[in-house]
Amino acid sequence: MTTELFVQYLFAGITYGSIYAIVAIGFNIIYNTTGIINFAQGEFVMLGGMIAISLLSFLPLPAAIALAVLLTMVIGALIEIIFIRWLENPSVLRMIIITIGLSILTREAAVHIWGENIRALPYFVGNEITTIGIMGARISPQVLWVVGVCGVMVVVLHLFFRATSVGREMRACAANRLATVLCGINPRNMVTFSFVLSAGMGALAGCVMSPITYTQYDMGTGLAIKGFTVAILGGLGHSGGAVAAGLLLGVIEAFSVSVVPLAFQDAIAITILLLILFVRPHGIFGSGEAARLKAF
Amino acid sequence: MKGIVSMVMMGLAALVLMVTPAAGAKSIKVGAILAVTGPMSFLGGPEARTLQMLVAETNAKGGINGRPVELILKDSMGNPEKAVSFAKQLIEEDKVVAIIGPSSSGETMQIKKIAEDGRTPLLSCAAAEVIVDPVASFVFKTPQKDSDAVKMIFEEMNAQGLANVAILVDNTGFGKAGQEQLVKIAPEFNIKIVENEVYDKAANDLSAVVAKVKANKDVQAVVNWSVVPAQSIVAKNIRQMGWDVPIFQSHGFGNIRFVEAAGAAAEGIIFPASRLLIAADLPYGHPQKELLLKYKKDYEEKYKENVSAFGGYAYDAFIIFEAAVKKAGSTDREKVRDAIEQLKNLPSATGIFSFSERDHNGLTKDAFQMLTVKDRKFVAYPPL
Numbered sequence: 001m002t003t004e005l006f007v008q009y010l011f012a013g014i015t016y017g018s019i020y021a022i023v024a025i026g027f028n029i030i031y032n033t034t035g036i037i038n039f040a041q042g043e044f045v046m047l048g049g050m051i052a053i054s055l056l057s058f059l060p061l062p063a064a065i066a067l068a069v070l071l072t073m074v075i076g077a078l079i080e081i082i083f084i085r086w087l088e089n090p091s092v093l094r095m096i097i098i099t100i101g102l103s104i105l106t107r108e109a110a111v112h113i114w115g116e117n118i119r120a121l122p123y124f125v126g127n128e129i130t131t132i133g134i135m136g137a138r139i140s141p142q143v144l145w146v147v148g149v150c151g152v153m154v155v156v157l158h159l160f161f162r163a164t165s166v167g168r169e170m171r172a173c174a175a176n177r178l179a180t181v182l183c184g185i186n187p188r189n190m191v192t193f194s195f196v197l198s199a200g201m202g203a204l205a206g207c208v209m210s211p212i213t214y215t216q217y218d219m220g221t222g223l224a225i226k227g228f229t230v231a232i233l234g235g236l237g238h239s240g241g242a243v244a245a246g247l248l249l250g251v252i253e254a255f256s257v258s259v260v261p262l263a264f265q266d267a268i269a270i271t272i273l274l275l276i277l278f279v280r281p282h283g284i285f286g287s288g289e290a291a292r293l294k295a296f
Numbered sequence: 297m298k299g300i301v302s303m304v305m306m307g308l309a310a311l312v313l314m315v316t317p318a319a320g321a322k323s324i325k326v327g328a329i330l331a332v333t334g335p336m337s338f339l340g341g342p343e344a345r346t347l348q349m350l351v352a353e354t355n356a357k358g359g360i361n362g363r364p365v366e367l368i369l370k371d372s373m374g375n376p377e378k379a380v381s382f383a384k385q386l387i388e389e390d391k392v393v394a395i396i397g398p399s400s401s402g403e404t405m406q407i408k409k410i411a412e413d414g415r416t417p418l419l420s421c422a423a424a425e426v427i428v429d430p431v432a433s434f435v436f437k438t439p440q441k442d443s444d445a446v447k448m449i450f451e452e453m454n455a456q457g458l459a460n461v462a463i464l465v466d467n468t469g470f471g472k473a474g475q476e477q478l479v480k481i482a483p484e485f486n487i488k489i490v491e492n493e494v495y496d497k498a499a500n501d502l503s504a505v506v507a508k509v510k511a512n513k514d515v516q517a518v519v520n521w522s523v524v525p526a527q528s529i530v531a532k533n534i535r536q537m538g539w540d541v542p543i544f545q546s547h548g549f550g551n552i553r554f555v556e557a558a559g560a561a562a563e564g565i566i567f568p569a570s571r572l573l574i575a576a577d578l579p580y581g582h583p584q585k586e587l588l589l590k591y592k593k594d595y596e597e598k599y600k601e602n603v604s605a606f607g608g609y610a611y612d613a614f615i616i617f618e619a620a621v622k623k624a625g626s627t628d629r630e631k632v633r634d635a636i637e638q639l640k641n642l643p644s645a646t647g648i649f650s651f652s653e654r655d656h657n658g659l660t661k662d663a664f665q666m667l668t669v670k671d672r673k674f675v676a677y678p679p680l
Contacts, residue, residue: 005511008537012504019500116337118525118557128559129535138538139503213500214525214557218334222498254504262505263467263494 001258004136009254011139017250018150019213022205023227024234024242025153026198032161032237033170033187033194036095040079041202041227042220043106048072048203049215050110053119061122069203076199080192103220110217121210142211149208150243153201157239170194174237229273235286245284249273323366324359324393324627326351326617327386329379329407330421330610331399335497335524336374336468338551339399342607343421344369345599346591347396350614353594360621372398379403380410387414393627394620396613397421399606400523402469408435417620417633419613421606423523423547424473428656434633436656438612438646439605440547440570442470444661446477448568449519449544450485452666458517458542462491462509464530466522471497474521474546490514497524506533510541517541523548528558535561542566547664550605555669566677568664570605570646573674583643591645608645615644 023041030038052068059067083098084090090098123130123142131138161167172180173190180187206215213219230249234241249269256268276284328347331340351367359365368390370382379398386392387410394417398404401424411418412432420427423439453461463478465471471494482489491509495502509515518541520530531543545567549555552573555562571578575588591611592603619642621627624635639658642649647663668677 002511005507008507008510009504012501012507015501015503111333116333116341117553118338120557128532128561131536131538133538137507138536140532140536209500212529214529216525222500257504257508261493263496266496 002136005258007135007137008139009258010251011134011137011143013251013254014147014247015143015212015250016253017247018146019205019209019223019246020226020230020249021243021246022146022150022153022209023202023223024231024246025157025239026202026205027227027231028237028239028242029157029198029201030194031231032174033190034095035174036092036099037228037231038195038198039096039099039224039228040103040106040220041198042222042224043103043110044072044076044199044202044220045206045209045223046110046215046217046220047075047106047199048206049121049210049219050114050119050206050217051203052207053121053210053215054114056121061124065121065204065207068207069200072203073196073200076195077192080195084195085188085192103224107217107220114217116217118214118216119210120214121207123211140212142208146208146212149204153204154239154243157201161239166193229270233273233276233283235283238283238285241283241285248284323364324621325366325368325390326614327382327390327392327395328367328369328610329372329382329386329395329397329403330369331374331403332369332371334373334375336400338525338553338604339421339523339606340371340374340397342551342601342604343397343399343610344371346595346607346610347614349595349598350611354618360618361625368392372403374400374403376403376406380406383407383410383414387411387416392416393629393632394419394617396610396617400469401427401473404435404437405469408432411435415633416629417617417636419616421609421613423470425477426473431654431656436616436636436651436658438609438616438644438649438657440568440646440659440661440663441657442474442546443477443481444659444664445547445568446474446481447485447661448664448666449546449566450481450487452566453487453517453544454485456542459486460488460490460514461517461519462493462512462515463489463519463521464493464495464505464509466497466524466526467494468497468523470523470546470548471521478519478521495522495526495530497522497526499526499529501533502526502529503533503537506530506537506539510534510537510539515541517544519544519546521546521548525554525557528554528562531558531565532561547605552602552604552674555672555674559672562669562672564668564670566666566668569667569674570608570663571665572603572605572608572645573667574665574676574680577676577680579680583648584645587643588645605646611645612649616642616649
């Protein structure tokens with residue numbers, strides 16, 4: 001394999017990996033405060049992209065994206081307030097079913113609003129055929145946007161959860177809800193806040209990846225499956241782990257193409273996932289002890 | 297809780313009863329199974345809208361043989377299992393005269409036998425040649441043959457002196473059928489297939505496989521055979537890698553939205569497709585020109601979107617159905633079937649149909665026109 005081809009595969013892998021990681025981080029935020037998986041996470045990604053595309057007819061691109069992220073955050077908050085907040089001690093299973101229902105509901109609403117056609121934001125820099133050379137390989141500048149945004153999100157989130165009091169309150173909420181209440185924190189507000197945050201992250205991801213992957217009303221399901229896989233692989237609740245696992249899965253998928261036909265790409269990825277989970281059921285970066293304390 | 301559930305169920309049942317149109321005893325029922333939503337919505341959406349428009353138009357003019365047409369439209373979402381249950385429902389419960397659709401080759405192959413056993417004419421809007429080869433007595437299809445599309449592409453490659461090609465196909469029924477035909481017909485044209493890959497219909501990015509194909513220095517041209525939006529991703533990834541290889545695509549590219557999706561990367565893609573896409577450029581006196589312009593104008597005014605070759609396939613299916621019912625003077629399924637086989641020189645959106653006992657497609661290679669993309673628009677190749 002030439003260096004050029006190696007770098008080309010590597011960048012393809014990093015592109016897939018960053019997309020998976022961004023979705024996985026969204027799962028992690030809600031998991032960290034509620035202990036549940038929000039299966040509507042992929043729909044936040046779709047909504048972000050769709051809203052930005054609609055706003056683009058009135059606003060310049062950066063403003064359209066910013067407003068789309070804000071609107072999706074509002075939708076995230078509304079969803080939580082309307083469907084989840086009023087539940088008294090919901091079981092994990094019930095919450096999962098609610099989020100799956102929300103995912104279907106959002107998709108159906110989207111197909112009525114935007115129709116079944118694919119749409120896309122324009123490339124942030126250049127157009128569909130703009131390319132930049134890196135070590136002999138050629139990639140679209142949008143790939144760097146996806147990777148860059150993914151990196152910034154992880155750093156900001158890490159700081160937020162470690163260094164701010166709201167971030168620490170959210171983590172406390174996940175660790176022990178009762179104790180949090182005793183400390184005078186309202187866990188319900190924290191849950192709402194986690195939905196807002198992950199909706200915003202998802203929406204931003206949806207905008208950045210839209211030029212590459214397109215935006216379609218039903219794109220959320222596929223993204224959610226890959227994102228969920230990556231979240232589990234990296235250890236639920238672990239943002240850095242999600243990024244590492246996302247990149248790992250993406251790179252494996254990209255390089256697998258050189259050995260076996262493309263059609264087997266998903267099979268290879270899933271096989272590796274299973275193997276890793278047999279050895280480390282709590283994910284590569286998750287802590288086994290912490291996993292036993294969680295609901296699942 | 298139980299009470300609420302049953303109340304809701306009763307409410308729903310009442311609603312269903314209310315919205316089902318009271319079918320007049322004399323209406324002619326035609327079923328349609330189309331992928332209106334889901335991954336194949338690029339096909340089924342325009343097809344469904346075309347049918348709704350044509351049925352309304354026909355009924356406004358007094359229907360067929362003085363009887364109104366009732367369209368029973370089912371959205372299969374591109375799912376073969378759904379298509380199967382809808383086919384059974386349409387044949388056994390709704391007792392339709394004929395079924396238009398499904399949109400995809402995979403679904404059509406699943407319900408071929410059901411239509412055959414139910415002795416109900418099926419006018420498929422899907423392209424794969426296996427639908428009508430071997431011929432099943434009740435199964436017809438309106439899109440051009442994929443073998444003819446392959447021949448058009450290979451002829452053009454011979455003319456340009458391109459011998460070693462890479463083929464990339466999607467994993468739908470259309471993609472697989474195209475792959476078979478490409479491999480089978482290549483030797484006839486002295487074309488060597490040096491790379492052969494299948495990509496997922498829901499793919500987000502295909503730069504890895506494009507890198508692999510590009511690394512093979514023998515490749516002189518790429519055939520990207522697909523009917524899903526992922527085909528635009530292939531074109532983008534090829535150009536983003538700075539690779540200026542000639543790209544050929546199939547008639548599955550015949551929706552301007554694929555061009556919009558690929559943007560600048562679509563420029564110069566060569567593909568065979570229906571004349572509907574360049575109706576305005578056709579010479580005056582072309583037998584399809586007037587009909588194509590009218591369909592294009594009506595559709596675009598009504599739905600505020602560009603016509604696509606796919607909508608054209610549903611247009612054909614309805615025109616054939618209408619002509620057959622008129623010819624048979626009856627809505628008996630067997631008689632309508634016989635009448636379809638006897639239709640000759642019927643101009644429609646995709647081509648001029650002439651059916652026979654052995655030909656249930658009714659089109660020749662002439663139904664294709666080579667097209668290319670110039671300034672984000674379809675134009676004839678070479679220019680008319």
